[in-house]
Amino acid sequence: MSNYRHHSGYCGIEVRDMHPRIHNFTYVSSCVKYMIFMLNFIFWLFGGLLLGIGMYAFMDKWHSTGWVRLETFYDVILNISLVMVIAGVVVFVVSFAGCLGALRENTCLLKFYSMCLLLFFLLEMAIAIMGFVFPQNMNSFLEDKFTDKIIHSYRDDPDLQNLIDFAQQEFKCCGLSNAGYQDWSKNEYFNCSSPSVEKCGVPYSCCINATDISSGLVNIMCGYGVQEHSVAAAGKRIWTNGCIETVRLWAERHLYTIAGVALSIALIQLFVIYLAKTLEGQIELQKSRWAA
Known part of the structure; x- marks a missing residue:
């Protein structure tokens, strides 16, 4: 009987609340939360590895040749080691935002993370459309x-x-x-x-x-x-x-294989975006519950 709460009802009649609020209940799914964390932790390690290899290759080239030309846009995108560094930084930062956003339940980081994934997805789709629809x-x-x-x-x-x-x-x-x-x-x-x-x-x-x-x-x-x-x-x-x-x-000649791989990658990206938006919504719901 200790779980029941008493309060005044209509006309001063005492009413017993048969459904007390359970304060340790959470709307945030641990499964979604740690799935996002683990996926991004793997990519965070991959981004760090890519960044390290790119930096090593860039510095090795610098020491061996004594100079690296970076005067134009083409000099940058045709410099393989520098492209690896840039890609490593992007993967490292975005996946770190996903890791920390999920672990700390930070909606700002999760919004940044899902927006970056959506941007990557749209760029990939634009390149794929250009490649398959307008090959010439x-x-x-x-x-x-x-x-x-x-x-x-x-x-x-x-x-x-x-x-x-x-x-x-x-x-x-x-x-x-x-x-x-x-x-x-x-x-x-x-x-x-x-x-x-x-x-x-x-x-x-x-x-x-x-x-x-x-x-x-x-x-x-x-x-x-x-x-x-x-x-x-x-x-x-x-x-x-x-x-x-x-x-x-x-x-x-390998159109179906390439299309299958591209579709799989796209579906995985959409699934991760869905997970991030789901977790973001659960966190917002939890915040509104405690604010009420």
Whole structure:
């Protein structure tokens, strides 16, 4: 009987409250709260790792070359280590806001977190729509804006050079635009008027058989002089198609797989946004309960 509360009812009649308020009840779901925390804790660690690797690579490049050119927007986005640093900072900050917002039940941090996720989602959808609905326009844009910049910077940035070599080997292509292997004439080392021993050549990663099977060594001279040959003659030694078109055709062949992965990522992002907004609503409801 101690759980009953007495108060005055109508006409002064004493009424017993059969449903006393349980003060230790909470509207905030522990499952939602700690699910958001754990997911973001994992991404927080990943962001810190990405930031650390990017900083190490950037400083190593700085010490080895003595300079890092960051004069234009293209210098920034084509600097792989700097892109890793920027991406690491973004992931670190956003996931930290999600971790702390969920753990401390802070609605301001949760709103910031869900808004960032929504912004990322919209940007990804915009890029996906451009890539799938207007592939030719995307090709033209990439060729016009990035071909010259990437080809010119090949020898200046070791990270970018490794990325280009990896892409050319994996996708069996050479150069970027529809000009294919002739794109390398725009590089000062591979230009036919260059005093370099590599003049009129292409990087070894363009070669069909760059690695000698018997010795296992890479023949870095396999692409020398191929710019002087016709497409048919050069095609016996190197891949002649540009990488942008090759990647587009590869994406078309694996369209369903790519679409499935993209859809899965999008659904996961929407689910996490839903969790964040649910937790935010539960916290607001809890605050209004105690304020009443």
